[in-house]
Structures are given as C-alpha cells and as structure tokens.
Amino acid sequence: MRALVLLLSLFLLGGQAQHGSDWTYSEGALDEAHWPQHYPACGGQRQSPINLQRTKISLPSTMRMTAADGTVYIAQQMHFHWGGASSDISGSEHTVDGIRHVIEIHVVHYNSKYKSYDIAQDAPDGLAVLAAFVEVKNYPENTYYSNFISHLANIKYPGQRTTLTGLDIQDMLPRNLQHYYTYHGSL
Template identity: 55%
Template structure:
C-alpha cells in the first residue's frame, strides 16, 4: 500500500535536532526583516532562486542521483502540523548518493504552497520567472556527521531534493490521496498523526534523473548557507481539487489558514546553476 506523505517548511516544533528551529512567534518577523535576527538570511548564497534555463551550465559529470529506500517503507512515520508547516519524519534507511559520492541520509519532507487571495502558485524556486503551484523538499544530511543536529551547522552538511508541482486538469494523483486525507487529522498546530507506510518515489516526478544543481541555503531562518540543492527538471502532477485541499486544510498559530508559506526568490550573485541535461 502506498500511504504517502509530506509537507512543508524546514523548521518544526522547536525540535532542533529535527531542523533548525523557527524560534520567533507568528508575525514577529516578516521575511524582509529575517536578517535582523538571523544574519545569514542576508547572505549572498541564499535560496530559493530563479532557475534560468539559458544561463544554466550543462555539466556532463553530474550523474543521476542514486536513490535508496525511496520506495515502499513500512513503519510509523510522524506527520505534524507545527503551525508553520507540516513535516513528515523520514527513516535513515532512505538516503541518496550524490554525483561526488557523498551519502546523504533523509531527515524529513515538507511542502510549500500558495493559496492566499486565490493564488494557485506557491513554489519557492521559479523557472524562467514562472512560479509553480507548490514545491516539495526532501531534506537530507551528510552521513559523515552522524546526525542532523551536527550536520545542520557544517559547511557541507545538508542537501535538499526538490520537485515542483503543477496542475494536471482533473486527473487525481492517487499516490497523494492518502496523504491529503490525513491533513484533516492535523488541522490545528501541534496536532500529529502517524503514517503506516510511505513511498516517496511514487510521490516524485516520473523522471528523477535530470536536475538543476546549485549551492544555497535553507529557505527559512536561520537560513544557513550549507545546502546542496537538487531541483528535479520533471514536475509532480496533482489535480486542482487536490491542490485546493492542500492549500485550505491546515491552520497556523494565528488560527488562520496556512497560505503562501514560500520565500521569495533571492539574488544568485556569482553562483552558477548547473544541469545534467541540455536546456
């Protein structure tokens, strides 16, 4: 059975070992003022970015990511609404090997979406200036550090596999049906449920071999600049009804529906975005 999972942002329930914590209260700091408390948020290697196909550099040495344990997994996988996002904790048996041979263990999975003012666009990364419906992030840490708690502050500590979501008319993506059904179980901040089975591979695009790669940061405070980003070229397809449920089910700490939980794109500065496919 493919009971699937994920959702959003990188900071949860104040559990630092799970992810760098979002320590300020709802509304205390907006995105424009993050750097006043978290200086890294004003750095020159921030994420997300606009991925411009004509400026991306093809690198023939970027081999496909080697994914292990992304398929059927049995067990108990916590899924929590922390007031800022929904997070699903992933097993260490799920990991990938990067083109340079580095092994990254999975930590959690989350999603970013829109929804405010009926806006159906909520991805963090954009492609040629276009924002997609939503974006999934699978957060990993460098295996050599032994734990996320240690890796989250290391220069080469983190990696995120990301995929953009687009609407496919009225065709329901059945791999997301169970996950979306469980959202109502965690409508309020602090609520949790448990997923018995997950299959992340089925939730990803059909093509997981081709991607954009660049070096950036976490997209929420403390915005540490230690993330290798792998943004898949292919997209996830969801029906409009599924997207509307995703956008309108969860509440934040202010008892308002969680909408537009994405960060605006950041300047690329001197960084180069690479691809392992011709654009």
C-alpha cells in the same frame, strides 16, 4: 480528485536553518528582498530560495552527478510548502523564471558522516534537499497521493504535523530524475 504532476529540481543545501515568524514569500515589507534587514544571515551569497533563470543557465553537452567521495545522505523528513489556488499566493519557496508554483516538496537528507540531523544541519556539507515543484491538474484520481491527501485534514494550520506510514516517497516524485538543477545554498 486532482492529480499532482511534478517537475523536478534538486537543490543541494547546507548551513543552519533560520527560524522566525516575521517573514513571508508574498510580496511586501517582509518578503525575501527584506529578509537581510531582519535576519543578517539571509543576506549571504548562498541564500535560498533562489529564482532559477533558465535563459542564464549554461549546461554542458554531457553532465552527470557523482559522489566521488562516496558520501551517503540519509533521508530525515519530508515537508511541503504550499499556497493558494494561484501562484500569486505563497506556495513554492523557489521560482523558475520568476514563477512560483502552488506546491514545492522537500525531502531533507543529512550527511551520514554526522551522527544526527541536528549535528549535520550546522555543517556546510551537512544537508542535501531534494525539491520538486508540483502542478495541479484535473484527473479522476492519483493513487500515489491518496495516502498523503487523506492526512491533509490533520494539518489545517501552519506548524501542525502529522505522520504518514506506508508512504513511498519515490512514487510522489517524477519518474525521470535525470533533469535537475543543483546549487549550494542555505536552508
């Protein structure tokens, strides 16, 4: 069995989700560069996904994340974006230095000051999405992913859903959550 090793990136997202079927992350006429032609809201300055360019990121010598106003975000759902066995086939939404990962996990949270996810998704401060990149490595077994992997047969085609019970999301994330990037964007 293959184990999944995670690299963490935190993305603070707000705005309304764009729904459509005529787009792709793969290179071509319907890729991210062409989205604004078909979906004008995708042409904004805070549009995700983004390419994190590590050489252009300037980090302060000390940094911490605080919620000075006491904002609490409630986990609503978790989903995965995955592609083929190579990073050339659409997988992760975001890239780091132009490299796309095979899988990207999203844990979507909504701001508790809103009554529901549906209301929060339209507000600039309504959503926060924790995203983690996944690398596939050869290991005998990864017990943290066993429950998830056993349900993959139920979601063979785009748009299919399944419900997992007894899943501890924290076990699927990196142990060290101190290294991350944030940005304001859209979902």
